[in-house]
Amino acid sequence: MAVFTEVGFDEAGALMARLGLGELCALKGIEGGIENTNYFATTDRGEFVLTLFERLHAEQLPYYLCLMKHLADKGIPVPAPFADPAIAPAEGHALEIPANAPCELLHTVAGKPSAVVQRLSGRSELAPTEAHCAEVGRLVARMHLAARDFPRIQPNLRGLAWWNETAPVVMPHLDDRQAALLAGELAYQNHVAETAAYAALPRGPVHADLFRDNAMFAFREDEPGHPPHLSGVFDFYFAGTDHWLFDLAVCLNDWAIDLATGVDHPQRAAALLQAYESVRPLLAAERALLPAMLRAAALRFWISRLWDYHLPREASMLKPHDPGHFERVLRHRALALHPYDVIARDNAASCAA
DSSP: OOBOSOOOHHHHHHHHHHTTOOOEEEEEEOOOOSSSEEEEEEETTEEEEEEEOSSSOTTTHHHHHHHHHHHHHTTOOOOOBOOOTTSOOOOSOGGGSOTTSOOTTOEEETTEEEEEEEOOSSBOOSSOOHHHHHHHHHHHHHHHHHTTTOOOOOBOTTSHHHHHHHHHHHGGGSOHHHHHHHHHHHHHHHHHHTSHHHHTSOEEEEOSOOOGGGEEEEOOTTSTTSOOEEEEEOOOTTOEEEEHHHHHHHHHHHHTBOTTTOOBOHHHHHHHHHHHHHHSOOOHHHHHHHHHHHHHHHHHHHHHHHHHHHSOOOOBTOOOOOTHHHHHHHHHHHHOOOHHHHHHHHHHHHHHO
16 A cells, blocks of 8 residues: 555556556555555546555465455455456366466556456544444454355465564564563464364454455445445455454454554454354354464564564555554453453343343
C-alpha cells in the first residue's frame, strides 16, 4: 500500500485495456501499508485496485490469487483477480501445475508481478462495535470452510520459521526488557509447536492478516436504520496454509483490542468468538490452545513491525507501523484471562441477573 514502484499512466492504461476493463481515467497511489505498491485505477467501466508485489516472487503469487478466486467463486465477498484473456488457464490438478506455469491472474507492470481486482464498496471501520466483530467472526468461519477443498498448499511465509529467522535480526535494536520478552516468547512458541495437540489442530488456507483496515462495511439500501454489513475483505497477500485457530487469533488481536493500550476488549472478543462458532464450533483442543495462539499472533506482528520499523525500505508514502503496539498486546496476552473464561463469566452474570 506504500508506493515503492512508480507506474506510468500509459502502462497502467494498456493493462486495463488488455484485461477488458475499459479506458483508464485516473491512477492514484494508495497511502498506508508497507508490503506492496497499490494504486486505485478508475476506468470508464468501474473502479479497480492495481497491486505490484514488491517482496513476493512470481512463483508464490498464484497461491494467493487462485485462493481469492476460489473464495469468490464460493460466494465469499473477496475481490477476485482479473484474468488476462490471452493466457489460457492452466489445466489439471492445481498441485500438479508447475511453479513456472503461466498464470492468467498474474500480470507484469513496471517489471514487477502484478494483479488487478475490483475495488470493494464501503469503508473500513476503524472503531468496530460488537456487531462489526460478529460479522467478522462469521465471515472468517465461512472462509475457512469454503477453502477446505482449495487444492494448492503454501506455508504461511510469516510463520514460526520466519519468526526464528528474523528475531536475531531485530534483537540488536531492542532494550534489555524487550529482548527478554522476545526471547522468552519465541522459546514458548517453539515449545507449543512441538506438542501433539498443536499438530492436531485443524488446518487450511488462512487470511492471516484480517485487520480492521482489510475489511469493508457498507449500508444495506433496503434496510434503512440497520448497521452496516461486511461487504468484503481484501489483502490476501499474507495468506498461507496454517491453523485456523491462528487466523482467528490474528482477528481477535485487532478487532477486539483497544488500540491505545493494547488491552483486550472482552465484549468484542466474545461477540467475534461466538459468531465464529455459530458457523464452525471450535474443538476442545482449540479452546485450550487459544491463549497460546493469541500470544503467537501478537508475537508475529511485533516481530514484523520491528523489522519494518528498524530496517525500512525506500518508498514514497511509506509509513511503518508502530511496533510498540504489538509489544503491548503481547505483554497483556501473556497475562490475560482466557477468552472463554470471559464468556462464561458474562453468561453467569446474565443468569444471576
